[in-house]
Amino acid sequence: MAKKASSRLEWRINVPDGTSKVLEPESGAVGKIWVGLKGCMGIIVLKVWRVLENAWHIGVADPRKVIHCIKVGLALSIVSLFYYMRPLYDDFGGNAMWAVMTVVVVFEYTVGATFYKCINRVIATFLAGALGVGIHLVAEQSGDQLKPIILGISVFLFASAATFSRFIPSVKARFDYGAMIFILTFSLVSVSGYRVVELFELAHLRLSTIAIGTSLCILVTMLFCPVWAGCELHHLIHQNMEKLADSLDGCVTEYFKENGSEKDLNKKMQGYKCVLNSKAAEESMANFARWEPTHGRFNFRHPWKQYLKIGASLRNCAYCIETLNSCISSEIQAPPCLRKHFSNKCMKASSYSINVLKELVITIVKMKKSSNIDVKVAEMNFAVEELVDALKSLPTTHFIATTTGEESTKAKAEGVEGSEHPSPIMKVLPLVKVVSLMVEIATRIGGVVNAVEELARLAEFKAAKDGKPKQNQPTDKLVADH
Numbered sequence: 001m002a003k004k005a006s007s008r009l010e011w012r013i014n015v016p017d018g019t020s021k022v023l024e025p026e027s028g029a030v031g032k033i034w035v036g037l038k039g040c041m042g043i044i045v046l047k048v049w050r051v052l053e054n055a056w057h058i059g060v061a062d063p064r065k066v067i068h069c070i071k072v073g074l075a076l077s078i079v080s081l082f083y084y085m086r087p088l089y090d091d092f093g094g095n096a097m098w099a100v101m102t103v104v105v106v107f108e109y110t111v112g113a114t115f116y117k118c119i120n121r122v123i124a125t126f127l128a129g130a131l132g133v134g135i136h137l138v139a140e141q142s143g144d145q146l147k148p149i150i151l152g153i154s155v156f157l158f159a160s161a162a163t164f165s166r167f168i169p170s171v172k173a174r175f176d177y178g179a180m181i182f183i184l185t186f187s188l189v190s191v192s193g194y195r196v197v198e199l200f201e202l203a204h205l206r207l208s209t210i211a212i213g214t215s216l217c218i219l220v221t222m223l224f225c226p227v228w229a230g231c232e233l234h235h236l237i238h239q240n241m242e243k244l245a246d247s248l249d250g251c252v253t254e255y256f257k258e259n260g261s262e263k264d265l266n267k268k269m270q271g272y273k274c275v276l277n278s279k280a281a282e283e284s285m286a287n288f289a290r291w292e293p294t295h296g297r298f299n300f301r302h303p304w305k306q307y308l309k310i311g312a313s314l315r316n317c318a319y320c321i322e323t324l325n326s327c328i329s330s331e332i333q334a335p336p337c338l339r340k341h342f343s344n345k346c347m348k349a350s351s352y353s354i355n356v357l358k359e360l361v362i363t364i365v366k367m368k369k370s371s372n373i374d375v376k377v378a379e380m381n382f383a384v385e386e387l388v389d390a391l392k393s394l395p396t397t398h399f400i401a402t403t404t405g406e407e408s409t410k411a412k413a414e415g416v417e418g419s420e421h422p423s424p425i426m427k428v429l430p431l432v433k434v435v436s437l438m439v440e441i442a443t444r445i446g447g448v449v450n451a452v453e454e455l456a457r458l459a460e461f462k463a464a465k466d467g468k469p470k471q472n473q474p475t476d477k478l479v480a481d482h
Helices: 002-007 029-061 063-079 086-106 111-141 147-165 169-192 199-223 229-256 262-276 279-289 304-328 336-366 373-392 396-413 424-458
Strands: 011-014 020-023
Touching: 029 063, 063 086, 063 199, 086 111, 086 199, 111 147, 111 169, 111 199, 111 229, 111 279, 147 169, 169 199, 229 262, 229 279, 229 304, 229 336, 229 424, 262 304, 279 304, 304 424, 336 373, 336 424, 373 424
Parallel strands: none
Antiparallel strands: 011 020
């Protein structure tokens, strides 16, 4: 009776019009499963939509990535004809698949990366194949008993030596892929040569198909919307300079203004973070750029290593800007009047430092020597000297006592213990740190100037045109303090 009564239990609700309605329970297990399936399908559709939306944004932001995908598909479609067309298949047989595999593994985004893999693959395959065939001939002359021993020892020695070469920094930077292909090819030739009778024909067909695949990759990547690693590195360096200048301007402006916007500051601070994280990209692009032929304004022997030195100098400046950024959020701050006392001189030093960076950006973008860089560097150094002199001439004891007297009186009136307030010396230290960082940033910008001038000398930038400034045209002059 209890079970029967419980199965008849109903829930009723009262409606404002005086009537009542019965709440019927949901359907059974089938209904619950259907609801669950609809929820899962909705989640899957939502995730797929987000992936497609993200892919759309990536393609719109950089259409060259979409073009690269089309180029890979085109290269694979062409090389697949060696497998689909009967006359070509009769010539190469199953070895035509090596051409397809070559296109898959060597086709890269930039021309330099494609050249790097293609040249490494061809040379490593040729050397390993020739060496494997030579050792196979020697093993054949030694008899059936010594043949597997000689082949096994050769595989062990050459594979071990090639693997060790990958730990050498100079080899790893430029021939790491070639060393890996050498190990693979030599092992295949040595092992398969033990059972295959026509080893010469096998090695010839594989080398031919690999040459066809690499040649096709080089032609497609160079003829259809090429992406040059050298141009990418060149663009990355001057872009990092612009970001560094914006970060320096944002930090100094934020520190010396009374009410700052944290949102705007965080947006500007992304610049120096990009500079700090660009080392791996710079080294990779510089390595690939060495393999590229002459293109645009860049010769085959363009000094790509000098770009790495410029990048290292920019990161040295970015470290100081990162420390300067930490001063903004420090718990101990200098008194407002003390900061106001140094505001003009710090802003001037920052402005002249930014002018130097922007002048270097113009030099790299146009690949022309600047006729104003010496003047701008002199202005920056003079502003820094003024800042240092202002710090030295500051009557520390009297000034601190004056600026902190009102704060001490206010603290006593509020009943706050003196231990909760930092000492006067501690209040001055943050500002001294900021001034010291401004001096250090200017010094390190001087290092960037030297690196760019060395690049201009090695790359033979065009000389700046000497000309007198036009009348009524503003020139760079020192701004007097008011």
